[in-house]
Amino acid sequence: MTKPESKKGSAAAIDAPGRCGSAAAASANEQVNGAVEPGCPEPSPPVRARVMKQTSRESLHRRNTECEVYDDGTNTFFWRAHTVTVLFILTCALVYVTLLEETPQDTAYNTKRGIVASILVFLCFGVTQAKDGPFTRPHPAYWRFWLCVTVVYELFLIFILFQTVHDGRQFMKYIDPKLGVPLPERDYGGNCLIYDPGNSTDPFHNIWDKMDGFVPAHFLGWYIKTLMIRDWWMCMIISVMFEFLEYSLEHQLPNFSECWWDHWIMDVLVCNSLGIYCGMKTLAWLSMKPYQWQGLWNIPTYKGKIKRIAFQFTPYSWVKFEWKPASNLRRWLAVLGIIFMFLLAELNTFYLKFVLWMPPEHYLVLLRLVFFVNVGGVAMREIYDFMDHPKFHKKLGQQAWLVSTITVTEFLIVVKYDPNTIMLPIPFFITQCWLLGIFLIFIWTLWRFFIRDITLRYKETRRRKQEAPAADRDCSQGNGSTAPSGRSKLNGSSDALRHRKV
Numbered sequence: 001m002t003k004p005e006s007k008k009g010s011a012a013a014i015d016a017p018g019r020c021g022s023a024a025a026a027s028a029n030e031q032v033n034g035a036v037e038p039g040c041p042e043p044s045p046p047v048r049a050r051v052m053k054q055t056s057r058e059s060l061h062r063r064n065t066e067c068e069v070y071d072d073g074t075n076t077f078f079w080r081a082h083t084v085t086v087l088f089i090l091t092c093a094l095v096y097v098t099l100l101e102e103t104p105q106d107t108a109y110n111t112k113r114g115i116v117a118s119i120l121v122f123l124c125f126g127v128t129q130a131k132d133g134p135f136t137r138p139h140p141a142y143w144r145f146w147l148c149v150t151v152v153y154e155l156f157l158i159f160i161l162f163q164t165v166h167d168g169r170q171f172m173k174y175i176d177p178k179l180g181v182p183l184p185e186r187d188y189g190g191n192c193l194i195y196d197p198g199n200s201t202d203p204f205h206n207i208w209d210k211m212d213g214f215v216p217a218h219f220l221g222w223y224i225k226t227l228m229i230r231d232w233w234m235c236m237i238i239s240v241m242f243e244f245l246e247y248s249l250e251h252q253l254p255n256f257s258e259c260w261w262d263h264w265i266m267d268v269l270v271c272n273s274l275g276i277y278c279g280m281k282t283l284a285w286l287s288m289k290p291y292q293w294q295g296l297w298n299i300p301t302y303k304g305k306i307k308r309i310a311f312q313f314t315p316y317s318w319v320k321f322e323w324k325p326a327s328n329l330r331r332w333l334a335v336l337g338i339i340f341m342f343l344l345a346e347l348n349t350f351y352l353k354f355v356l357w358m359p360p361e362h363y364l365v366l367l368r369l370v371f372f373v374n375v376g377g378v379a380m381r382e383i384y385d386f387m388d389h390p391k392f393h394k395k396l397g398q399q400a401w402l403v404s405t406i407t408v409t410e411f412l413i414v415v416k417y418d419p420n421t422i423m424l425p426i427p428f429f430i431t432q433c434w435l436l437g438i439f440l441i442f443i444w445t446l447w448r449f450f451i452r453d454i455t456l457r458y459k460e461t462r463r464r465k466q467e468a469p470a471a472d473r474d475c476s477q478g479n480g481s482t483a484p485s486g487r488s489k490l491n492g493s494s495d496a497l498r499h500r501k502v
Helices: 005-014 023-033 045-065 083-100 107-129 140-161 165-175 205-210 214-229 232-249 260-288 302-311 329-355 363-388 398-417 428-478 486-491 494-501
Strands: 069-071 291-293
Touching (some): 140 363, 165 398, 329 398, 363 398
């Protein structure tokens, strides 16, 4: 929860007695206490109105983006870290393996077991000792666990990157003996007739052939992505842009070759749009839900206890993301970077399984998606905090940093393992379309954040120059005494004349 900024502003003005603070501090002090510090000039009405407007806008922004949370502060057994308990159990397990268990005479098995044990020890350390992130439900240890998994996955990718292409592909056999064999990619193109009159038994067979397990995966994936991004237009842009990427890269991967209605009707309009719609409805419910947390043993009824256990798997509090990409150049470039990294991570899913010879339905592909589901939400929250509150978040969050590193490392593996596929020449008309799009984005950026601002500043300067002489005339005419005439300027005032006569 955020602290009221108006109180902090008034405190800053009160704690400086005998000094004239800024106009904003004096105005805030006047709003709270009803008087300005003695000896300080009263702020002008435009300055006071501007400060009041800014204060109300900031408070309204906080009310719109962050919910109110009530927590009785009950520290239960479940909530504590139990570092000593975890250390004792881990030590007992290592003592048992060392003294009581006979080591098998199998080098490959012992190597695998040693690597898994090393990873488990690191996970135990991270779950109990790692730095907490922005999420606390269902338990901070859950998110610390995924932070450590992120580190392990990045180290695995670095190991694969430093192998030869043959050794890297054959190393996958240690994970699953069925891997390490080239697999043919399924072509989703071919006959694109929605109604096939040549097939009298099932004329809609083309539609049923496309109804595989990836249809619900599309829906579920975009539902979760909407919960991560929390913005309708960004989700729709990423959804449409990825279909354009599939059109542009189908000469490299046969998996991208799909029928037009598969691209735009099944993917964009049905699966993606439905997932985004359900995600936005969930976001609306989460933003309106009251966040009143009470200790489990403080709830008298069993129904209340069950409801409390269920709500433990919902967020502790809720922040509405307001990206505002056109507000300034920094946010605009950050939003472009987020969209680019999202699209790159999506492409890595297809290219990695292509260069490492993994079938689309393999459990490693599914585990990677589950991994990004758990770490993506934390990364997006850290990126948003870094953009929206730079005074409190002076550096990029740890999970966001790791996810960005993983995305780049995956792309480097793709480039190293199959450069021929990546370097296949893009058709000329597709290159023209992408260059035109990049040029339009550059022109709009130049106009919005440079030319438009210069024009507005020039118009504001001209307006002030035109209003200044009129304000001077109004001031001279509105005073109780008119401006001295030419004769009085030469001869002086009447009092001065009488003084000279005396």
